Each structure stands twice: as structure tokens, then as C-alpha cells.
Amino acid sequence: MNRKRVTHTATERRLARLPSGSDISVTVHRYEGSPGPTVYVQAAQHGIELNGTAALRRLHDHLTSTEIAGTVLVVPIANPRAFDHRSYVTPHALDAVNSNMNRVWPGDDDGTLQERSARRLWYLVEGADAVIDLHTGSADMLEHVRFQDDDSEALAEAFGSEYLLVDAAEENAPDRDFRGKLRTAAARAGIPAITPELSNSRRVDHSAVQRGATGIRNVLRKMNVLDGVPDTPVTRTVFRSDGDCIRAEDSGLFEPRPDIEVGDRVSPETTLGSIYSPATFEELQTVTARESGIVYSLTRESVVAAGEKLADVAEIV
Ligand SMILES: [Zn+2]
Missing domain, CATH: 3.40.630.10 (Zn peptidases)
Structure with a gap:
């Protein structure tokens, strides 16, 4: 050309x-x-x-x-x-x-x-x-x-x-x-x-x-x-993303699992972290992947309010 x-x-x-x-x-x-x-x-x-x-x-x-x-x-x-x-x-x-x-x-x-x-x-x-x-x-x-x-x-x-x-x-x-x-x-x-x-x-x-x-x-x-x-x-x-991310079911502090990083492959029920009450230390949610795929976002901003996005897991095509 x-x-x-x-x-x-x-x-x-x-x-x-x-x-x-x-x-x-x-x-x-x-x-x-x-x-x-x-x-x-x-x-x-x-x-x-x-x-x-x-x-x-x-x-x-x-x-x-x-x-x-x-x-x-x-x-x-x-x-x-x-x-x-x-x-x-x-x-x-x-x-x-x-x-x-x-x-x-x-x-x-x-x-x-x-x-x-x-x-x-x-x-x-x-x-x-x-x-x-x-x-x-x-x-x-x-x-x-x-x-x-x-x-x-x-x-x-x-x-x-x-x-x-x-x-x-x-x-x-x-x-x-x-x-x-x-x-x-x-x-x-x-x-x-x-x-x-x-x-x-x-x-x-x-x-x-x-x-x-x-x-x-x-x-x-x-x-x-x-x-x-x-x-x-x-x-x-x-x-592939269906736009359906993993959200906080309750408000508190979110600690991602220390050995999980974006790019990791996970399967259903893989634990991604937990939300707990910083006041009482009670665990409020064990955050798990719902399906197999790749973690392409995982929040590191620990203070989370109910409904807030915690992670995205997308299916590998
Ligand atoms: Zn943008």
C-alpha cells in the first residue's frame, strides 16, 4: 500500500x-x-x-x-x-x-x-x-x-x-x-x-x-x-461477561482472600473473601464465586456497603 x-x-x-x-x-x-x-x-x-x-x-x-x-x-x-x-x-x-x-x-x-x-x-x-x-x-x-x-x-x-x-x-x-x-x-x-x-x-x-x-x-x-x-x-x-457481578449482602469490612488475585481461575463455591462487622467481628458473608471462570475484578477498598460490587467473575469462552 x-x-x-x-x-x-x-x-x-x-x-x-x-x-x-x-x-x-x-x-x-x-x-x-x-x-x-x-x-x-x-x-x-x-x-x-x-x-x-x-x-x-x-x-x-x-x-x-x-x-x-x-x-x-x-x-x-x-x-x-x-x-x-x-x-x-x-x-x-x-x-x-x-x-x-x-x-x-x-x-x-x-x-x-x-x-x-x-x-x-x-x-x-x-x-x-x-x-x-x-x-x-x-x-x-x-x-x-x-x-x-x-x-x-x-x-x-x-x-x-x-x-x-x-x-x-x-x-x-x-x-x-x-x-x-x-x-x-x-x-x-x-x-x-x-x-x-x-x-x-x-x-x-x-x-x-x-x-x-x-x-x-x-x-x-x-x-x-x-x-x-x-x-x-x-x-x-x-x-464473557453477563454483567452480573458479586455484590455485598451486608455492610461491613471486606477482606479478600490474601491468595486470590485478578486473573485467577475459580470454580463455584471458591471463597473470594469475607465481610464482617468491624465492631462485633461477626462474619456477615462468606463471599464465593457462583460459577467457574476468571476473576477479572476484586475490590481492595475494604469498607463496603450492602449492594456494592465486590468482584466480577467471567466465564472463559
Ligand atoms: Zn471508563
Whole structure:
């Protein structure tokens, strides 16, 4: 394929108007080479998920010194208000109805502030041939890449993570929350999309940033935007989540079993830890896995309230 030296532009894109009259806008980078596919990449829909944004700076350095076929559109901070507030979601003062940006895709021109913002980005997404939506989990989550359909699976494999998580079929999880994620909205529109969940929210973690930058380059190779073939791991585990996590049945202190870690395989009735009353020392719940699978998140934040998520175990496909 005939590739061309990249032409780079960075422009401001207005997403919505704030109550004060000032705008919410984002920076959109456009890297253009010879004719080819368009790939849309964004990070920081959730304001504390910084490693995607940091990975995009590495990608910028690479793309501006190479040749590509196609166009790469990059939005380093998709949700600047959440980022500025160092918060996971958009401040409730700006959108009490839809504070989580990753629940409103493809957005709405006449909707709430969050829906309008997503819509303005969706106009970029809908012209793309592939979407990468960079997220990070907590330190208690196994790094993985999420996808929904076969076309997206090829991109997820190319990204190069050792763990891939396939969403339950949409008909089995028809709730609005699930349907409003960028990757599911893109899949409905026929655009392959992946959600890499890199390690460690709230801080820039050098190794997660490197894996993010390498993963994006791998996907761009898979799309023939960049020269070369994806560099992917020898072993790969695909697991499926039905979105049904293990929750606290009572409030108290949670102690995970010291020898259990994310990535471990468990079977039904494997003990994951226990909740007890810190006042009386009474054990309130022996927390067990309900099915066989892989532990892909296990909370280390010990104070838990009834109903709170403790762990996710997903079936290995
Ligand atoms: Zn996120």
C-alpha cells in the first residue's frame, strides 16, 4: 500500500454550551496520509482514566514522524469537565440526569448537556471505519479489551492484550446503560469498536501507557493504516461477561482472600473473601464465586456497603 507522510492538524470542537455562556470544547487531532480507512480514537470519557490520554501523546509522536494510509482522528480528552474535576463522571451540577458519558451514545442534539456533547463527537465517529475508546480500570481490575461482535473481535485481538472480554449479546442485556456505551452504539451502526481497559485509574502508569500506545499502533497495523503486522501475545484468554457481578449482602469490612488475585481461575463455591462487622467481628458473608471462570475484578477498598460490587467473575469462552 502506498503510504504518505502524515499531515497533522489540531482543532477545537465545540461540544455544548455551559450555563454561563462559555463553551465546552475538545481538541481534535487529525493525522492524514494517503487515501485509506478512518480510525477514531478517544480517551478520558471518564475523567480519572488518564493512561489513554497519556498513550495518545506517544501515538502523536509516532504518527507525526511516519507515513500512513488513511486518517486517524484523536480526541485525547472526550469529557473535559469530568477531567477538570478529577472525577469519574461529569459533575452533577452540569448533568444530573446523564452524568456518565459512556451511557448516552450516540447522544442527542436536543438532549441533556452530556447527550449533546456525545452527539457532537458522534458526528466524527459515524464517519469512521473503526473506533478505539480508551478506558482504565481500577488497580483491582485485570487489564483487558472489551468488544461485542466478530468484526470488533479482530481489532481486540490486534490490540494485543492477553485478556479479551466479549459482551453478552445485546438482546440479553437490553438495558439503557449497556446500549449507551460507545462500543455498543458503534456496533449497532456497523462500526467495529473496542474498549481497552488499561490498568490504574487516577495516575499515569508508565507500563499501562506503553501498552496502550503499542495496542493502538497494533490496531492501526491491522487496519493497514500503518505498515507492518500487529505484535500480539502467544496466549490469549477470551472471557464473557453477563454483567452480573458479586455484590455485598451486608455492610461491613471486606477482606479478600490474601491468595486470590485478578486473573485467577475459580470454580463455584471458591471463597473470594469475607465481610464482617468491624465492631462485633461477626462474619456477615462468606463471599464465593457462583460459577467457574476468571476473576477479572476484586475490590481492595475494604469498607463496603450492602449492594456494592465486590468482584466480577467471567466465564472463559
Ligand atoms: Zn471508563
